[in-house]
Amino acid sequence: MASMFEVLAEPRRREILDLLRTSERPVGDLVERLALTQPAVSKHLKVLREAGLVEVRQDAQRRWYRLRAAPLVEIDEWLAPYRRLWNDSLDALEHHLDTIPDDPEES
Template identity: 80%
Template sequence: MASTFEVLAEGRRREILDLLRSGERPVGDLVEELSMSQPAVSKHLKVLRDAGLVEVRHDAQRRWYRLRPAPLTEIDAWLEPYRDLWRSRLDALEAHLDTMD
């Protein structure tokens, strides 16, 4: 099974997750928004589903997909030390700018 990082390395998969942030959507909407073929979108959705990043709900002939943000905590945890670094650098910049007044 691929890691969350590996799955999200593909730009189209990130685009799919961006579209699903606003809520559940049927495959047809994703195909239209992404201007991709239905088989290509379905292939990406399968990878996202296998990674636990999306889940599917069947409604008659339609499949509705929604975001599962829990696996993104792996990425959030990895980024936390970098956020601290950015904050400290921004604080230093702010202090420097304050001395220029």
């Protein structure tokens, strides 16, 4: 099975997740919004389903997909040290900018 990073590396899969973030949607709606063929959307949904990022609910002839955010915790935990690094760097930049005089005549 592909790693979570491999699954999320595909831009169309991220678009699908973005659409599902707001509400559950049928395949037809995803096809229309993404301007992809139904088989292409279904292939992406299969990969997302196997990774545990989406789940499907059958309603008569329609399949409704919804986001499962829990697996994204793995990504969030991996990104945490990098987020801290960026925050530290931005804090240092802010501190440096605060030490620069506003009036060029003052320097």
